Amino acid sequence: MMHKMILLLMLxxxxxxxxxxxxxxxxxxxxxxxxxxxxxxxxxxNNQVISVLNTETGALQFSLLNxxxxxxxxxxxxxxxxxxxxxxxxxxSSFKGTITNLSDVNFNKDGSYPVKVNGDLTVHGxxxxxxxxxxxVIKDGNVSATSSFxxxxxxxxxxxxxxxxNKIGESIEVKVACDYQKK
Amino acid sequence: MxxxxxxxxxxxxxAMIVIAAVIGFMMWNEPHRDIKNATAVKTTAILLxxxxxxxxxxxxxxxxxxxxxxxxEVKSVLKNQKGDQIILLKTNTSGGSVNxxxxxxxxxxxxxxxxxxxxxxxxxxxxxxxxxLPGDVFxxxxxxST
Numbered sequence: 001m002m003h004k005m006i007l008l009l010m011l012x013x014x015x016x017x018x019x020x021x022x023x024x025x026x027x028x029x030x031x032x033x034x035x036x037x038x039x040x041x042x043x044x045x046n047n048q049v050i051s052v053l054n055t056e057t058g059a060l061q062f063s064l065l066n067x068x069x070x071x072x073x074x075x076x077x078x079x080x081x082x083x084x085x086x087x088x089x090x091x092x093s094s095f096k097g098t099i100t101n102l103s104d105v106n107f108n109k110d111g112s113y114p115v116k117v118n119g120d121l122t123v124h125g126x127x128x129x130x131x132x133x134x135x136x137v138i139k140d141g142n143v144s145a146t147s148s149f150x151x152x153x154x155x156x157x158x159x160x161x162x163x164x165x166n167k168i169g170e171s172i173e174v175k176v177a178c179d180y181q182k183k
Numbered sequence: 184m185x186x187x188x189x190x191x192x193x194x195x196x197x198a199m200i201v202i203a204a205v206i207g208f209m210m211w212n213e214p215h216r217d218i219k220n221a222t223a224v225k226t227t228a229i230l231l232x233x234x235x236x237x238x239x240x241x242x243x244x245x246x247x248x249x250x251x252x253x254x255x256e257v258k259s260v261l262k263n264q265k266g267d268q269i270i271l272l273k274t275n276t277s278g279g280s281v282n283x284x285x286x287x288x289x290x291x292x293x294x295x296x297x298x299x300x301x302x303x304x305x306x307x308x309x310x311x312x313x314x315x316l317p318g319d320v321f322x323x324x325x326x327x328s329t
Contacts, residue, residue: 023314023316025310025311025314025316027280027282027310027318027319028261028263028264028269028282028284030263030264030265047263047264047265047267047323048282048284048308048319048323050310050318050319052310052311052314052316054314061311063308064308065305065306065308065321067247067305068305068321068323070323070324073211073212074213074214074215074216075210075211075212075213091247092308179264183314183316
């Protein structure tokens with residue numbers, strides 16, 4: 001009897017481990033953005049993005065430090081942090097949402113699955129609900145995700161002085177790419 | 184004489200425009216901060232992590248956006264999507280690291296080694312408290328420090 005109890009407890013414990021195994025994360029995900037302007041294209045990259053994906057619930061979140069964006073030019077980087085993002089005041093940008101068509105993804109089968117993501121994007125202290133298309137790729141049991149969407153600078157109360165407004169496009173193309181590991 | 188004065192004014196004007204353009208161009212093309220040769224705030228991975236997770240404004244102003252030289256034990260050596268080397272330094276929080284993206288790779292580095300890395304400190308981001316994933320302190324544009 002005792003043995004059976006222990007076995008049962010062990011089985012239960014195992015189940016818990018399995019449930020935990022549905023969480024994937026990365027701390028070095030990539031977010032980049034691109035803005036086409038008359039003078040010069042602005043292209044910046046952040047490779048220090050924390051992202052957590054729960055394959056059971058579809059919950060998906062991203063978090064990054066604005067000052068970790070790296071620009072081709074130092075002046076762009078300081079303008080971005082000091083004037084536009086006010087990184088001292090608003091150090092982080094984040095997204096918290098869910099994959100709305102989770103049942104279309106088979107995490108146990110290799111493939112490339114188009115997904116739809118909906119959630120709250122917080123940038124420069126302003127939170128807005130957004131929807132974005134993405135792709136989840138399963139290859140040899142590894143999970144990775146990509147997405148590309150457009151963000152309007154004015155939606156997030158980012159003020160760009162008119163003298164440089166022709167240097168920065170109103171609409172910014174944001175790209176996300178994460179290779180996850182199992183927690 | 185009058186023509187000469189006009190010419191002076193005109194050439195002065197042109198010189199001013201040229202100087203302004205040169206200054207503007209230089210400012211626009213100003214190089215990135217030289218991390219490798221910058222003076223750094225010396226600390227250890229454990230101390231840096233503890234100081235930045237405490238959420239103290241004083242510590243943040245002392246460390247964030249500063250060049251720091253961090254010594255510590257290597258937890259793991261990874262690669263990001265771009266192929267940059269990522270070195271995680273151990274802290275007292277299991278699952279939490281000082282996460283260093285290398286601009287100059289360190290060869291032959293392995294878990295357990297004690298090393299010193301110089302980089303620009305971006306700060307700390309918390310992980311997800313719901314799933315017990317502690318955050319990391321991030322150093323970018325890192326170099327091996329000798």
